[in-house]
Amino acid sequence: MxxxxxxxxxxxxxxxxxxxxxxxxxxxxxxxxxxxxxxxxxxxxxxxxxxxxxxxxxxxxxxxxxxxxxxxxxxxxxxxNALKPHQENNSASCLKYLFYISNTLHADLRALFYTERYFDRPTDELIQLLRQCLSQRVRKHFDLLNQEIANRGGPWLLGQELTVCDLYVAACARWAMLYPLPHLLEWNAITKADFLRWPHLLWILQSLEQRPRIRAAILKEDIAQNNQNEFSDPSMPQPKSGSVLG
Ligand SMILES: N[C@@H](CCC(=O)N[C@@H](CS)C(=O)NCC(=O)O)C(=O)O
Known part of the structure; x- marks a missing residue:
């Protein structure tokens, strides 16, 4: 191949x-x-x-x-024909959640990471204001996803099988806890404590970080932690090559 x-x-x-x-x-x-x-x-x-x-x-x-x-x-x-549901109806669900994650969760996270880019003349107050709004939006997206898992019966986002949607959500969860860099003014950052309120999401994070193939991916990205909790309790990685933040 x-x-x-x-x-x-x-x-x-x-x-x-x-x-x-x-x-x-x-x-x-x-x-x-x-x-x-x-x-x-x-x-x-x-x-x-x-x-x-x-x-x-x-x-x-x-x-x-x-x-x-x-x-x-x-x-x-x-x-x-992998990491997606095999029934046609569920394929549509997979695409639906991929769009949702990409258009909402990932897009809002990008604005949290690069808040200063959203203003011609960024000030601390403007950044704080936008980050406060965005962190509330991101919490709502995680609320919704956690509830959807409960409604659909879990344990993965689309049911019994791991799909690409779970991988996407897990990375977004990791970054939400890690990458909005600290800012001068308070803006109600998303933390590990938030994820205790989202047990279905937390299960996905904890399950993924134990899977051998996911551990291989973590090692190749050079972001491994000693406690192996890269998704459920992430800490800032220090990869040997390249820079995490550009
Ligand atoms: N909508 C894009 C977003 C990708 C994205 O945000 N990439 C980041 C790294 S996680 C990037 O390349 N950032 C560089 C920059 O914004 O200057 C996607 O889903 O692939």
């Missing part, structure tokens, strides 16, 4: 794609992009993804480079 190529920077959204590649046991090579050196804004990178964002996946089955995490996950799941 021909190999995929994953463009990555440690702990960026490529983590989700890597977990999918590992869980599906697909051959791939990875190509490090140093965000601190702005390699994601270099002309050669922009030819592959004009947004200047990670991840990019080069697929042996597709003419174009793939970008957008949700689209990459769906492409892998359908190409290999």
């Amino acid at each position: 021909n190999a995929y190529t994953l463009y990555y920077s440690p702990d960026s959204a490529n983590l989700i794609v890597r977990m999918a590649l590992e869980e599906m046991n697909l051959p791939y090579i990875d190509y490090l992009i140093n965000r601190a050196k702005k390699e994601h804004l270099a002309p050669d990178f922009l030819k592959l993804n004009p947004q200047g964002l990670l991840p990019i996946l080069i697929s042996p089955y597709q003419a174009e480079p793939l970008f957008e995490t949700g689209a990459i996950l769906w492409n892998l799941a359908t190409q290999h």
Whole structure:
């Protein structure tokens, strides 16, 4: 089988794609992009993804480079008929939640991580205000997802089987606890304590971090912790290569 190529920077959204590649046991090579050196804004990178964002996946089955995490996950799941529900109705659910996570949770998290970019003249007060709103929105998204798992019977987001949606949610949960960098003014940051109120989500985080293929992905991203609680109780990684924050 021909190999995929994953463009990555440690702990960026490529983590989700890597977990999918590992869980599906697909051959791939990875190509490090140093965000601190702005390699994601270099002309050669922009030819592959004009947004200047990670991840990019080069697929042996597709003419174009793939970008957008949700689209990459769906492409892998359908190409290999893996990490997706096998019944047609449930395939629609999988796509529905991928869009939901991508358009709402991930999009709001990006604004939490890069809040200053949303203003021409950012001030501490503006950043605090937007972060307060965003953290409330993100809590609502996690509330909704936790409730959906309960309604659908769990234990995974779509039922009995692990799907790409669980991988996406887990990375978002990790980043929500880690990456909005501390700010001068109080803004009600999301913490591990929040996840105690979302037991179904917490189960997914704790289950994933124990799976051998997910541990392989964590090691290859160079974000492993001694306690192996990278999703349920994350701490700031210090990867040897590349920069976590660009
Ligand atoms: N909508 C994109 C978002 C990807 C994204 O936010 N990538 C981040 C890393 S996690 C990135 O490349 N950030 C660089 C930047 O914004 O300058 C997706 O789903 O793939």
